[in-house]
Amino acid sequence: MPTSVRPSNAVRPPSTAGVEGVGGGFSVAMKNALTSVSAAQNLSGQLQREVQMENPKVSLEETMVAIQKAQVGFQATLHVRNRMVQAYTDIMNMQV
DSSP states (O other): OOOOOOHHHHOOOOOOTTTGGGTOTHHHHHHHHHHHHHHHHHHHHHHHHHHHTTOTTSOHHHHHHHHHHHHHHHHHHHHHHHHHHHHHHHHHTOOO
């Protein structure tokens, strides 16, 4: 029996209440971003499976939008990672 998958409830960044005061800063923001991208990818995969199983409650349009959101999030994450690796390389190559 296929279950209904609703994107509005599935992709929400986790709450960071109380963690900010501990001094997480960048690492907390990065973890939240990665969690959000992962959730978007999981949602798009679920919606794709539901469309393939011909679930009438899941439209092709919302599936395509979810796929695009996941793709944009992944590309942004990839660019951030590349920038971080480049910054690390630049710092390691500095003359002291």
